[in-house]
Amino acid sequence: MLAAIWGASFLFMRIAAPAFGSINTAFLRVLFALIGLAIILLLMRSPLRFEGKLKPIMLLGIINSGIPFLMYAIAALWLPAGYSAILNATTPLMGALIGFSCFSEQLSGRKWLGVVLGLLGITLITTTGEVALSETVITGVLACLIATACYGCAGFLTRRWITARGGLDVKLVAFGSQLGATLFLLPFFGYGVTAGPVVDWAIPEVWASILAVGFICTALAYLIYFRLIADIGPLRSLTVTFLIPPFGIFWGYLVLGETLTEGFMLGGVIVCLSVWLVVSPAKPIPSQLLGSK
Template structure:
C-alpha cells in the first residue's frame, strides 16, 4: 500500500467515526428510520450536485443496476439493521459488532470468492477485535430476545459490508471499472429507493416528529453529505486501489475516532483502555493490510 492509501484509510475512518456523533444527535429527535432515509437521501443529492459540478458523464456502461444493488447491500440494509439494533443495544455493543466486518469479509471471501488468507491476516482480524473490546465500554445486558435480535441485526449488517466489497470488485472493477463517483451515486440511488417505503410507513404510522430543530438538521446534513456521500467516494476508490479486504479494515479504526469525536464535541469520557486498545487496533490493521514478505529461493548458481 502507498502512503496515500494509508492517509485515505485514516480519513475515511475519521469521517465515518464522526457519523456516530451526528447520528447520536439526530436519531433520538427524528427517529432511527427517518434519520437513516434522510442520510441516504442527502447523500444522493450531494453526489448528484458533485457530478454536475464536475461535469461527469452519466455513463454507467451497463453497470447502473449493479451499482444500485450494491447500494442496497452496502448501505440500505446495513443502515436499517443498525437502526433496528439501536433500539435495544448500547452504542458500544454496535461498535464492537461493527468491527467484525473484516472478519465477515475474510470468511465470505474465503468461502465464496477464492480469497487467500494467511495466518498473519487471521491473527490481525482477531487482534483487532480484542482492541475494539478494550476501547469500548459497554454495560451488562441480560440475554433477552431483544438483545439477541439487536446482535443478529448488527451481524447481518457486517455480513452485508463484507459481501459488498467483493461484489464491487466482481461487478464493477473486474468488468472494466467505473468512476468511483458514479458507483457511489448509483449505490445511494439504490439505497434510497430501498428505504423509501420504510420512510413512508413511519411518516404515516410512526410517532409525531418535531421537524423544527435546526441543530438536528445540521447533523442530518453532515451525516448525509460528509459521512455518506464523501465517505463512499473514498471507500469505492480504496476498493479499486487496494482491494475489498484491506478496505474493510477501516472498521477497526472507526470506533477510536467515534470515541474521540464524542470526547471533543460532547465531552464524553474516554475509557481506561482507549490508549492501549487504540495501539492494538493500529497493530491489527498493519497485520491485515501489509503485504507478506516473499522469500526468494536461492538459485543453484549462488549456492555454496
C-alpha cells in the same frame, strides 16, 4: 481526514436516530447523499453513462449503504458512538470470513489468528464497556456486525459485478449506489411516517446532524475514499479502518461526554490488532529459501 469524517458519522447518527427514529435517519442519510452526489455530477458535467451496470450498482447500494446505514442507525439508539466506531473496524474481519466462505479466498494462519482475536475483542467490548449488558445492547452490537458483514460482502461483489466487467467512473458508482439505497429505504420511510410513532421534525440540531451525515459523511466521504483507492490502492486505503475508532471515540467524548472503561479500551486495541493481522500483507519469502529454477 476521511477517518475524522467517518468517525463523526457515528456521532451524528447517535444524535439523530433517537430523535427521528432509525429508519427515518437511514433514509434521510442516503437521500441527502444522493442529492449531494447529483450536485457534484451536475457541476462536473459528468454524463450518466452506466454502460449497462446500473442495476448491479443499485443492488450494491442496498448491500453497501441501505442495509448498513439502517443497522448503524438502529445501533445508535442504544450504543455510544465509540462502540459503533470500534465495531465498524471489524469490516476487514467480516470480509476475510465471507471471502473464505463464499468467494474461494484463502485464509492463512495469520489471518485466522486475526479473526479469532477480533471475536475476542468484540466479546470484551460487549461485556466490559460503560453500558450494562442487556438485550438492547446485544441487538445494537449485532446490528453493527450485520453492517460490517454487508461491507465485507460488497467488496467482493463490486469486484465481480463492476471491476471485472470493465469498471466505471467512481462518481457514477457512488451515485448509483445511493440511488439504490434510497429506493430500498423509501417504502420503510413512507410506512414509518404514516403509521409509525409521531416524530418532532422541528429540531434544528438533529437536522444539522442529518445534513452533515448525508452530505459530508456519505457523499463527500465516498468521493475521498474512491480517490484514495485510485491513488494508493485498496490495501493501503484500508488503513483508514485503524483511524476511524479513535476519531469516533474522540467525537463522542468531546460532544456527548461519553466515557470509556479500561476493558473497552483493551477490547478496542485487540480489534485493531486483529484487523492489522488480516489486512497486512505477508512478508515475502527470501528467494534463497525458495531455491532456484
